[in-house]
Amino acid sequence: MNDVLLNIEDLVVSYTSGNKKVNAVNRMNIVVEKGETVGLVGETGAGKTTTAKAILRLIPNPPGVIEKGKIYFSNENLLSKKESEMRKIRGNKISMIFQDPMTSLNPVITIGEQIAEVIRLHQKVSKAKAGIIACEMLERVGIPKERYDEYPHQFSGGMKQRVVIAIALACNPQLLIADEPTTALDVTIQAQILELMHKLKIDFNTSMIMISHDLGVVAEICDKVAIIYAGQVVEFGTVKDVYKNTAHPYTKGLFAAIPSIKGDRLKRLFYIPGLMPDPTNIPNGCPFSPRCSSKLDICEKCAPKDTYINENHLVRCHLYEEKERELDLCQSY
């Protein structure tokens, strides 16, 4: 199991807006092992979707640029691939499910054809054979194959998301990136889709990156979780480590801010004071320092380094750094 499938190293992605440069992703490190599901959790504008798009090299340029870093997929750096090579990877070895199933399907092509299209693009099969595989895919995601010739508008939101999942899995990808796949759906439908994704992930032996803002969804489906704040991974570890031995003050704040569905009702909810930093004006030092209740003097001065709490549990916070090393680092800045 310990084979690394995807390794993102020190990724920096920036967007130019007017004459300002914004680092949407800043020194991002993520590792996904084979067969594993990694959750990316963060609030709006944290850089979750940008990271996903960078993996597929789908950052619109201009205004976006992958400034530095490496993305190793099966030990090959995706960032040094030619566009023609990338096209063979997208939808084939790595595929993506987008948040909104309403807009990610072509409204004037039948759903069967949309699944067959991706099969024909990546596999040398006849049109008829692609149609047969597409029918099988429909059945696997729980849609009767009789609906092959129907158009997206004839399906409900949950059913459309099933079609999108069928397209994404049609070529048996090694990595599936799901960007908020259930956010637009109701809870009972969300439960259906999550169960389906979990089952298919095991059947197809696919690794998965699950982008979500919902810590509950991540707890259900992920093995590991990366908490993202202002373009950085501030905490990374197994779901158990992060949920039970929460280390980073931001992660702690996120958990405390969710109203509970059991236990005593609180009089007031905990909240993290302040707002996400303006991406054009990220504070010096730790980006969370202006909102942090356990802030140290050093936090405003120099950026924290990754510290391992245990073998698999990593946190980017000064509270966990060894004091002496910290001073050295600060001076070398």
Next chain:
Amino acid sequence: MPVLLKVEGIKKHFKTPGGTLHAVDGVSFELERGKTIGIVGESGCGKSTLGRAVINLIPATGGKVLFKGKDITAFKGKNLHSLRKDMQMIFQDPFSSLNPRMTVSEIIREPIVEHKIKTGNREIEEEINILMETVGLASRLYHAYPHELDGGRRQRIGIARALALNPDFIVCDEPVSALDVSIQSQILNLMQDLQEEKKIAYMFITHDLSVVRHMSDDIAVMYLGVVVEKCSVDKLFQSQLHPYTKALLSSIPSTDLDFKKSRIILKGEITSPINPGDECRFAARCNYATDKCFKETPVLRDIGGYHYVACHYAENLQKGDSA
């Protein structure tokens, strides 16, 4: 506490080419001053339509809404206009419910001037500043436009605008679902503080069960235009009875890793609200459905101790045997 609002069998039907769409089909509830009723349900169950019909933003097809003892469904013109002073609404999307060409102060000023809450420029300015302070908007944002602000601040403008008229009742239609968790809790705290201070009654419409649990005193669960279960918050979360409520609660993804629950995955999806027949509207997806459920519509009835359930087999479910 006296009853502020009494909704009796309110209905809202829409004519469509395919037949009559029963968006809201006979919903009743009562609300006391300073209390909150939560309306929970999935998209298309009619919860927003209910909210709009209750404050007469859209005319109801049938039923009564008694507000301070008067039936407001018949209100028109001047009466309706002055009713707005007592009933306000906070909308889901703070991005589309604010006029992009008006500044923060203009948006808050509009209701004050329209309803002559204050006259004289200085008093109006003073009132705007007080309102901005109440909802936590910095005075430097006085001349800001909505697009310059984040979702949380925009929602604060929406709240200030609703508060400007000092209403007794506010319909809150998914007020925090467009916001991130850390901002969501700020807004929920603000709304609770305001309720305590001004004794406002809320009708809190949401699909988020953890939010509704935090905010409400009573909860009504809606499915396809009807209330299927209604009781106090604690009762709903501890001893819910309707099969739909059970499935809904079991579907919430939990952050508690030790909390192993038996998930009920519902079959299929919400059925069409057009021309519903004499059946339980949930029957097609229900695990307990029998022939009776497809022939007879269950009525919402009190099974004891202010616990209303619309299910033929509520008592059996309560005893724990399957129907």
